Amino acid sequence: MAEVRTRFAPSPTGYMHIGNLRTALYTYLLAKKQGGKFILRIEDTDRERYVEGAVDVIYKTLRDCGLNWDEGPDVGGDYGPYIQSERMGMYKDYAEELVKKGEAYYCFCTKERLEELAAVQKASNINPMYDRHCRHLSQEEIDKNLAEGVPYVIRQAIPEEGSTTFHDEIYGDITVENSILDDQILLKTDGMPTYNFANVIDDHTMGITHVVRGNEYLSSSPKYNLLYKAFGWEPPMYIHVEHIMKDAQHKLAKRDGDASFQDLLDKGYMTEAILNYILLLGWAPKGENEIFSLSEMIEAFDLSGISKSPAIFDPAKLKAINAHYVRALPLDEFTKIAEPYIRETCKREDIDIGLLCSVLQPRCELFTDIPEQVDFIDKLPEYSLNLYVNKKMKTTLETSLDALKKILPVIEGISEFTQQNVHDELFKLIGEMGVKNGVVLFPLRVALSGKQFTPGGGVELAIILGKEDALSRIKKGIELLSAAI
């Protein structure tokens, strides 16, 4: 079997939708799984939509994700150029070849006539389709128009009868009647190919064997097949993938705020987690494992796992996967990434970042949550005394006050303020008091942080804050509780 060649062919919009990224991922995996080539082609035939710097967004996203291409605009290859606008010369020739074969024809219809036609069809409840007015023009008329420089397009001559079947690897054989297929435009008035035409030419001339693309192309695939047939070419294998939805009836769209790779990055998700999650959105592994590195994905990926129905994007699951990756990070790496987030709200220089990170990591799902988690360190927030009351711990305002009063001299008495010493002394106190750990440690944690949830327990917080600050916060707690009781 010939070498597998797949391609990712985005148009440069400056925005990488995660649905597109997922398509790129599947395309990449499909090629790599079979030791084939993954090709990047930029489809920029729409000049009006050109966005400065958009190609770089594509490069950067793909590279960050590790989806490195074997051939492409910047790395070259034997099938270039890899930017559609640089391949302009060839499309016209191919279109004219089709005209000669009788598989396509010149159309001189004006925009006005087309609009009128569409209006009439719509009014009479007929499906809007080109009426093939120019399909039967005499050669004299055609030559005359051409000679006079009348603007024209080239349209595909769809067979007037019969049906067309194409095969999709996910959906199987799909058959449609030719009578419902429009004589679509192949070459525009400006000489540029339409997407549908350029795609076929490019895929064929680049030797693409498998086409992975969004489900929206399912309906136009018969026309693609007819085009391949008209040229006498072998069509590629088609793999159509369903959309990623925001909910049951809406696709995940730009305005939803988390539709692009960059949006997700901005929200604090890790690249590996995003890639891992989108892999699972529309593809199911054979085993029970759901966590995959890129190389593991290549190993595990197969077409049979691709879903036929749309998948709803679930931020909760993404977050869970992200948490998995955060926890799997070596501590020093976690620290490196977490520090800037910590510094957003915690400016104190005298704290032990290493200790803070070691307790923070298991409680961190998203890096962007960190600023809020550590904001109590610089300044004790105002807090509700209700925090001291915990049914399960059996703590009340009274027991908390009592505990804090007993903790105070113990902390004061520790000369070498280390985690070990603080731990030992407090547990000695707990032993003397004959109570459960929580009765002492729970109020301590509250007094030190003023928060319900904290990175670490009372001992760790005391060390992070330092003896002096810890003492003043305990005193503050005693003061508040005394006043309330």
Added chain:
RNA sequence: GGCCCGUUGGUCAAGUGGUUAAGACACCACCCUUUCACGGUGGAAUCGUGGGUUCAAUUCCCGCACGGGUCACCA
């Protein structure tokens, strides 16, 4: 509207002509614990609907409903 595609717990989903219908996330309970989290154990929760075929249908066929896609000189 025509045509095409789809429909298994709240979400992602595996799977089968006879199964206790996997697993993950979320949820609930309990355990562990220095709170929360992490970890562990357990729980609740699913085959859209109506017909047919069959000894047997979630699985095969048809209709219906619902959802999506598409019908551009956009890609």
